[in-house]
Amino acid sequence: MADPTPTTPQPPQPPAPFPPPRRGADWMFGGVYGTVLASGLLAALDQKGGDYTPFYDASWVLVTAAAAGLAHGYSHHMTTHQRGSAAHRWHLLVRALWNEWPMIAATLPTVLLLVVSGLAGWDSGVTAVGLGLNTALLFAWGSFVALRVGYRIGSALLIGLADATIGLAIIVANALIK
Numbered sequence: 001m002a003d004p005t006p007t008t009p010q011p012p013q014p015p016a017p018f019p020p021p022r023r024g025a026d027w028m029f030g031g032v033y034g035t036v037l038a039s040g041l042l043a044a045l046d047q048k049g050g051d052y053t054p055f056y057d058a059s060w061v062l063v064t065a066a067a068a069g070l071a072h073g074y075s076h077h078m079t080t081h082q083r084g085s086a087a088h089r090w091h092l093l094v095r096a097l098w099n100e101w102p103m104i105a106a107t108l109p110t111v112l113l114l115v116v117s118g119l120a121g122w123d124s125g126v127t128a129v130g131l132g133l134n135t136a137l138l139f140a141w142g143s144f145v146a147l148r149v150g151y152r153i154g155s156a157l158l159i160g161l162a163d164a165t166i167g168l169a170i171i172v173a174n175a176l177i178k
Contacts, residue, residue, distance in 0.1 A: 034106025043174035046127040054118030065107040069100035135167030
């Protein structure tokens with residue numbers, strides 16, 4: 001028997017004012033990405049036999065991280081188009097761009113290392129120290145994120161080791177290419 005209550009069509013619901021908030025661990029993944037980016041740039045900017053330019057290198061690490069953050073945030077914004085006013089879309093774009101700050105912040109240990117080495121006149125071994133530091137940071141990021149999202153300690157350490165393997169791969173590539 002059919003339901004005797006007539007159904008009236010409901011008007012379409014307006015779009016949500018904002019996208020759902022990002023999970024707490026999502027910002028931490030930006031840390032892994034930024035650390036890998038900093039390692040690759042550190043290795044690429046170090047030229048054997050060339051002049052050591054720590055301030056120039058630090059500038060390029062920051063510029064590249066900012067450009068990558070802008071491109072990543074913008075692409076996320078464009079792939080999640082929502083209806084709404086222009087002001088609403090601009091607000092969403094600003095929010096998408098702001099969500100990329102962890103990637104840029106993750107490059108700061110490398111930038112700080114380069115600036116300190118430039119101020120101290122330290123020019124030998126900076127790349128090796130930076131790549132080692134970033135590999136340790138990748139292990140820490142991976143383990144910490146895994147623990148935060150619910151992995152047990154053993155699995156979290158294995159995930160940290162997997163992240164650190166990316167850093168080790170950059171170290172090996174740097175040694176083979178140079």
